[in-house]
Amino acid sequence: MKNITIVGGGLVGSLLAVLLAKRGHKVDVYERRDDPRTTKAWEGRSINLVVSHRGWEALRVAGLEEAVRGITVPVFARMTHDPEGKTSRQPYSIDNKANWSVSRGRLNNLLLDEAEKVPGVTLHFGYRCVDVDLDKAAGIFVRKGEEAKTVLADVILGCDGAFSAVRLKMQFGRMNYQQEYLEHDYKEIAFPAGPDSSSLMDPQCLHIWPRRYYMLMGLANGNGSFTGTLFMPHQALPEAPDAGFDKVRTEAQADAFLKKHFPDAYAIIPDMTAQYMRNPEGNLVMVRCSPWVHKDKAALLGDAAHAVVPFYGEGMNAGYEDCHVLGKMLDAHGDDNWGAVLQAYNEQRVANGHAIADLSVRNYTEMRDLVADPRFLLRKKIEGHLQAKHPDQWMPLYSLVKFTSMPYVDALREGQRHDRVMEQVLAMPGIAEKWESEEVERKALELLGKD
Ligand SMILES: Cc1cc2nc3c(=O)[nH]c(=O)nc-3n(C[C@H](O)[C@H](O)[C@H](O)COP(=O)(O)OP(=O)(O)OC[C@H]3O[C@@H](n4cnc5c(N)ncnc54)[C@H](O)[C@@H]3O)c2cc1C
Structure with missing residues (x-):
């Protein structure tokens, strides 16, 4: 049994606390x-996420x-x-996976x-990690109106998101590090429910309004409403000079923009502009x-290790x-052997973290403009069709990523093989008909x- 500090009680830190405490460790989460259960932390900042196969596997354990x-x-x-409000439905898989x-x-x-x-878990809210002594697995936390306190543990795990304080300390050692902002920002747009909590759109679809340089998305909440997310450049791009959060600023500009580009969404969201x-x-x-690790003392998980674009x-x-x-x-190395555990974790995960970053950028292009491209739809x-006829030989990349546990590295490699094959297949004369x-x-x- 170890004393473990988890920095960050977000989506990953809270799940990790359950997993480790159920193994018998004493876990302190500093958030x-x-x-957030007693404040309006999410107001105006809601997003909906999709849980898929890999998430379910961890939740099941x-x-x-x-x-x-x-x-x-x-x-x-x-x-x-489409810009006229015409819709087209594309199933995620041929075998009805969700x-x-x-x-x-x-x-x-x-x-x-x-x-x-779970016995063994203590949650500490309002504590910001400001420094870490990695060799001692010690975190230094500040809380408004209190003296900074140092928390010593056997292991410290950074689940503190894209701007991780634990990672920052690791960057002073031999860490390779790269950070890049996407040109797009995002904003919540909530879709209301219809009468008697009915849905005004099909709740079992991810709704997308792809407009090449910007995009609106909506995911159902289960009570008839949807949570939407508008993605648009922080600063308008030369290719679409009117579409940027810097350009759509006044109420009149926002109203005209939303009405013009997302007419069917605008029609069902009475306060879209507000x-x-x-x-x-x-x-x-x-x-x-x-x-992602420091000796037997520290490791990064979740966005702290691999913040990726959400596409x-x-x-x-x-x-x-x-x-x-x-x-x-x-399980493999023992709950007391964190040196071996963290080394093996690092070996298994880092390349996969890089691969999901690449895959996410790839899907960004796909969602933004390809879903509206006839060649992509073909x-x-x-x-x-290939998957239906030859499921043992052809599983599309999307299915490999979302519906299997195949390492992301292997899924990416398989997707690149499919690209090479499909390029030649799509070049066949008369392909649209045959x-x-x-x-x-x-x-x-x-x-x-042959590939
Ligand atoms: C628009 C959008 C859509 C997305 N859609 C999906 C999706 O469909 N499916 C999916 O799998 N993922 C999706 N994601 C990504 C997903 O939200 C993140 O990968 C996930 O939130 C990462 O969880 P995390 O716990 O690692 O980090 P976070 O959720 O960022 O949590 C980190 C926690 O650490 C706390 N913290 C930060 N710094 C400190 C500190 N110094 N001291 C103490 N606490 C600290 C924060 O307050 C926070 O609670 C989406 C993201 C966005 C932006």
Whole structure:
């Protein structure tokens, strides 16, 4: 049994606390914010996330699958909305697999409730980590109106998000580190429920309004309402000089912009412009670093180790897989042997963290403009057909990432193979007419075999 400090009680820190305490460790979670269950921490900053396979695996091991399932809504398809409001539905998989939509705030609150129930977990709110002594696994925390306090532990785990204080200290050692802001910021736009909590859009779809340089998305909440997120450049790009949070500033500008570009959403959100004016913008930052561990004393999990752009919906899922893998390493090496555990964790996870970063950037392009591209839609149809006929030979990249535990590194490599094959398949004369033919099938599998 070890004394473990977790810095950060967000989505990853709260789950990790449950997993480690259930193994018999004494866990203290220090969270910078006040208790979000008793404050309006999420107001105007709500986002909905999708939980997918890797997330469910970790939640199952923690004994939390059922509780979390109860606050989620299954999402089986993307539904795109074109500038005229015309919709098109694209299932995520040919075998009816779903991602599960959940409000970030509700999930975090539920996990904090669950963590508090496990003997051995103590939650400390309002404590900001300002420094770490890595060799001693000591965290220094400040709380408004109190003297700074030093907390000594056997191990300190940084689950403190993209701007991690634990990571900052590790950067002073031999850490490789890269940080990049996406040009896009994001903002919450809530969609109301219809009469009697009915939904005004299909709740089992991720709704997307892709407009190449900006995009609106909506995910259902389970009570008829949706939580939407508007992604738009922080500063308008030359290619779309009117679309930027710096350009759409006044109420009149916002009203005209929203009405023009998202007419069907505008029609069902009576206060869309007021929300735009009221809700703050958030930044999207990408972080890659390595190593993620310091001797037998410290490690990073979740966004602290790998902040990625949110367009694969895998940031939290990858963080949950970090927790799951750490648990497996404890199984393999023993709960008292953190030197070996952390080394093995680092070896298994860092490359996968980099791969999900690459995959997320790739899906950013796909969601932003490709979902509205006929060539992309044709490719999806061909891939679905290949998967249906030859499931042992062709599983699309999206399914590998969202519906299996295949290491992200391998999924990325497989996706790159598919790209090379599909480039040649899409170049076949008359492909739009004969995409379901045996000729196309044969060619794709032959190319795949040779790649
Ligand atoms: C718009 C958007 C959509 C997304 N959609 C998805 C999705 O569909 N699926 C998915 O899997 N992921 C998604 N993500 C990513 C997901 O939100 C993150 O990957 C996830 O929140 C990471 O969890 P975390 O606990 O590592 O970090 P965080 O959620 O950032 O939590 C870190 C916690 O640490 C605390 N903290 C920070 N600094 C300190 C300090 N110095 N001392 C003490 N406490 C500290 C913070 O207050 C916070 O509570 C999305 C993100 C965005 C922005």
